[in-house]
Amino acid sequence: MLKAExxxxxxxxxxxxxxFNENRSFNSIIKQDKYRVNRIRKVFEYYFECCSRYGAVYLSEDKNACAMISFPDQKKVSxxxxxxxxxxxxxxxxxSVKLGFSRAAKIGKVHPDYAFYYLLFIGVNPDFQHQGIGLKLLEELVADSERLKLPVYLETYMERNIILYKKAGFKIYNELDFGFRVFCMKREFN
Structure with a gap:
């Protein structure tokens, strides 16, 4: 994997x-109008900057998959x-911002109060999905968390992704309700 510049x-x-264009969680927060896709882009631009500063952004070797990592213990109000x-x-x-921050606060309440590796987003270009690129990137992220001796935390509402995460050693540790079930998952380091 490559560190995104x-x-x-x-x-x-x-x-x-x-x-994330059809992502239920995203689309429940983003206003549904002709600017919807642009708003989604702006959210990811925001997180790119935040994760570049307080975490890491990675790309797969072929640049068809990426992940945004946050280290919440390092984030400072500035x-x-x-x-x-x-x-x-x-x-x-x-x-939308109020709803997003409300969800983030609920998620934060189930996170640990110690340092961890927070997998905020992982995605694969839809033209290259179901080819193992996402799983390979996930495995590399797990190896990175092992190197740092940090557990990995993430949330998903997509039950089909739970299988992928379980293959990588994740377990469901909590469930939240945002009008749909959100599964909180973690993977301890070995």
């Missing part, structure tokens, strides 16, 4: 925008972080 931002945002949040507010609107 600033010149890879569009590639990462493109992959995740396409991957002028930059407030500015980024305000920019997101203008793109999404108060209602």
């Amino acid at each position: 600033s010149e890879d931002k569009n590639t990462v945002v493109d992959i995740l925008t396409k991957s 002028f930059w972080s407030v500015l980024m949040d305000v920019k997101l507010l203008f793109v999404l609107g108060l209602k």
Whole structure:
């Protein structure tokens, strides 16, 4: 896997925008109008910047899959972080941002109070899905978390992805209700 650089931002945002275009969780927050896809892009641009600063962004070797990692214990409130949040507010609107932050707060309550490797997003270009690229990237992320001696946490509402995550050693440790079930999963380091 490759560490994404600033010149890879569009590639990462493109992959995740396409991957999450029909995502129920995203679309329940994003206003459904002609600007919907642009709003999804802006969300991933926001997270690219945040994860580049307080985590990591990775691409598969062929640049058809990517992942955004956060280290929540490293995130600090700063002028930059407030500015980024305000920019997101203008793109999404108060209602969407409020709902997004409310969900993030509920998720945060089930996260541990120690350092962990937070897999915020992983996506594969839809033209290259079901070829093992996502699983390979996930395995490389797990190896990275092992190197750092950190457990990995993630959330998914997609039951078909649970099988993939279980193959990589993840277990469901909690379930949340956002009008649909969200499975909280973790993988301890060995």
